[in-house]
Amino acid sequence: MVEQPCGGVNIEYSVYNPTSVPQLLPEIRVDGFRLDPDVKNLKRLVTNDYGNLVKADETKTKWSDGYYPDSYAPVLVGVDSKIAVGVAFLYPYLEYQHSTYNELYQDVSGGAQNGTYRFRFRLFREEGYPGTEQPLKMIPPNQTWSYTVTVRLSKPRNWITTLHAYRDYFQNLYHDANGEAKPKDLRPIRGKTLADSNYFSNNPRGYSPILHIHDRGWYEFVTSFINESKELGYARTMLWQPSGLYRNVVNNYPSQFMDFDTLQEETADAFFDFPQNQIELGFWAGRSAQVPDRQYCNQNDPAQCQWDPPGIHNADYHNPDDMAFLHHQLELARDRWASLIGLDMFGRMKTSDRYYWVKEMRQFMPNVTFAHEGSGPDMTAGMFANFYNENINGRPPLEAPDMLSNYLNPGSEIWAYYWSSEQIDYQKVQNLTHWGYTVLLSGSIVGRTDVTHLDLTPVACLDGLDNDNDGLIDFPKDPGCKSEMDNTESLTAVTLF
């Protein structure tokens, strides 16, 4: 594929520690970019919600999406009306295992560079659990670590191509090792909540009484759920709390998502009806990176644990007992015909451990699509879907395609969770699908949305095809595309006289 021409340089950094004690890593930055000094004319790439341009907050002089790999990629892009500047930080994450805090900021010192912009990567910290502050990373004695900062300039329209050197580096490191994700599947997913703590007075695991899973097992529910899903036009489904809920509610949803009670266990062959009816069955794996404390499990078999254990902990990828438990849950899901598995709170595992664990899961269940709740970084997103929930953490609604994900991991699904207790905005579901998101609809009204006539085709400027046969594909390459949301690659007729 030929990139739009964009100029730039690569800056190589070698950090050598000649001493006999570990040393802090220095801040790495590039200075002096003369983008429009008036911040209200500046747009920047966001990397922690969905990867697209937003207006820079003009009340600030520093803009950051926090640490990578909590964010999607270690890249910074600033765009004004004349030029786009993209700066990326290339380093072998799995080898160095440190995060980086990425920041675009404006020099307001009043000096010679006043009003110009800087791009910096700093506060490199030990890899740890997202949301917790780790110690600063030290480079060991007598070692040299290498980093490359790529700086690319382009016309504003071509801003995404300023990241092409990062994309080449990234795909070479991660895609070559794992293969690309499957082509995106835009068919919507129908979500269903099976239990709620309000129902503990009715049955021990809080299954919704009207579903009768608690007293009649799976057969009735599965038959009616499949029939209903077919009528509404769904071919993919997701069941939350398949094993019910813990009474000890702080540990919900259960990591024991496949540890059924006796009646549910005895009727679990009902799930075979899903593949029989060409409906993909999904299970939501509660707290998928946490496991029951060892003392609540069988002495000889760490995979067999008592239901609702009083203590759980973050799973350690290097602890065979923890991993035996997680493996066993997956085995049960596989035997029960799961095609989709949602990994609840997956961020409780370190990024590099998640990376190796998901690689293993994919080998173990090659036909299953996994999804990462909380959105994983680019290096894991190449192997499974991300899950975007705009209902939490003040995340913005999805109002455009995820250009960054499309660019780095074009085959990866992004599940856009649509939950509402109110009437559905069907146009929103259609827009999200056109923009390349897989919509996961859930809730008593939303989950009953008829999607039979949903158009599953991405817009022409985002579909990877040369729709008008001019040799140029999609936005920004095809000049007929006004934006990545344009549905035609053809230039509209212009009246000249």
Ligand SMILES: [Ca+2]
């Ligand atoms: Ca196209």
Ligand SMILES: [Ca+2]
């Ligand atoms: Ca074209």
